[in-house]
Amino acid sequence: MSLTPLNEDLGVLRFITAGSVDDGKSTLIGRLLYDSKSVLTDQLSALSRAKHKRTAGEDIDFSLLTDGLEAEREQGITIDVAYRYFATARRKFIIADTPGHEQYTRNMVTGASTAHAAIILVDATRVTEVDGQTELLAQTKRHSAIVKLLGLQHVIVAINKMDLIDFSEARFNAIRAAYLELAQRLGLQDVRFVPVSALKGDNIVFASEKMPWYQDEPLLDVLESLPVAEQDGELRFPVQLVARQDGSQADDFRGYMGRVESGAIRVGQSLRVLPSNRSATVAEIVGPSGLLDQAFAGQCVTVRLAEDVDVSRGDTFVSTESALQPSRKLGADVCWFDEEPLSPQRKYLLKQATSTVYVRVGSVDTVLDVTTLSHGTDKTTLAMNDIGAVQLSLQKPLAADTYDSHPATGSFVLIDEATHHTVAAGMIRTLAA
Structure with a gap:
């Protein structure tokens, strides 16, 4: 027992x-x-x-x-x-x-x-x-x-x-x-x-x-x-919405709403805003029940910054000490969902956390053969339910992590811009500028 x-x-x-x-x-x-x-x-x-x-x-x-x-x-x-x-x-x-x-x-x-x-x-x-x-x-x-x-x-x-x-x-x-x-x-x-x-x-x-x-x-x-290891590590706070109280008032409130995906955020903490790399300081954290001194992974809060910096949906707050830099090239494992096979030369929308960017599939490196568990290199596309490793080129830099270090910011879905179908889910393995 x-x-x-x-x-x-x-x-x-x-x-x-x-x-x-x-x-x-x-x-x-x-x-x-x-x-x-x-x-x-x-x-x-x-x-x-x-x-x-x-x-x-x-x-x-x-x-x-x-x-x-x-x-x-x-x-x-x-x-x-x-x-x-x-x-x-x-x-x-x-x-x-x-x-x-x-x-x-x-x-x-x-x-x-x-x-x-x-x-x-x-x-x-x-x-x-x-x-x-x-x-x-x-x-x-x-x-x-x-x-x-x-x-x-x-x-x-x-x-x-x-x-x-x-x-x-x-x-x-x-x-x-x-x-x-x-x-x-x-x-x-x-x-x-x-x-x-x-x-x-x-x-x-x-x-x-x-x-x-x-x-x-x-x-x-x-x-x-069974023990459950909770996500713990560096701060990742993707901004979901910019909240304005009244833009015509001198005491205008500007807050950045989202969920703390990992780590913690505290009042007085120094931050970097990615992908712009601007620095800022946390002036105030507002939770559902009022002001907070700090917020942890899983909490949804509104963050107000002391400095007037340009922040919009899709940006990510990280700590000043974090080594994370925006990436324009990703290596990822994907499972293909759509009946229409992957087209390497076609543009897709990549949705990761609160960011959405255009992406092109540069190449299909390997496709998993579930019978032999070997990774074949002879295929150039992915059919429905295939699992493969691909290289992706992004239209603009993205604040992303590898999946094994931060699952929330290391995972994504691909969307067909014409049909709006979700065509694939992916896990990021490598990052490059």
Whole structure:
């Protein structure tokens, strides 16, 4: 059992479920909600009468708790990201149930972008033996690669449907060994394994008596005890809006509204405004309830400067000591969302934090082959759901970071200026002036 004290506040844990189609992601979340007493009586009554229920008799089809779209219920697959919220005595949770089908990989990226942890489901009945080697499904590899790209802190591999393989310890160990090899190749760090049966409830909330060989915690206990490393570092304050009280008055108020993405901002602190590189001093910080001496990451505030400097939406406040400089060239990993392939010579809009700039894709360096986990160099474009490394040239300098140092200012989306479709999401890896 978990050694975490019951009265310790561990904060909110955001996690996703990922894996291939029919691995049991929606069923696992439904069972987790049900066994943790987070499902209302009227919800259970509605599920028992649901026309698309895929269980016999009075048995509950737990997948219907998260598969809310009619098309999802008809086809028995998850299409869109479904968010669910629940809490235990130890912590609060936000769950994103993401699609397993390759066609909806872009939806999985969206759900994973704000998560701390991922539950990768593996259907124990669908893992095959090839030349004596345990072979994982392609989508399991794809989703694990995305989890690594997005820098999620923890991975829990839930080996599901153990009831259909007679709760075999040998089979569990073979799948565990195969995933550990995959994790090593991808560079995943904190990986944990739990044998479960989502449908029957084994090792979801309560330890299973059918697997006495498994001596570790059930899934919920693992989730309750996961540490969450909060973003801490240099100040990053992207300006979202310039607030004016009354421009005709002599005591005109000019404030800069936004959210502190990392670090802290204090009254009297010396700042640099990027990309202009002008210096300024914080005169006042206004929060929702009044004046503040300082504000920390996650807080939305209005900052007033002592000097009259030119600041507009898209500018970023950093500390005077910060070495960050504006960049016009970016190297990034991107997941392509659009049905229309990437066009290297075409202009796109890049939206990062509160900034929007024109960008041109200079080259596609590599494209990930999820089957072999190799990075091919023979492609010059990206098709829908492809993951690749690209070089970007910006029309004007941008105050950006690498994704691993500051995720909020190191991530972006690309927008087609003609259709206004969001065509890709990216993580910055390298910066150049």
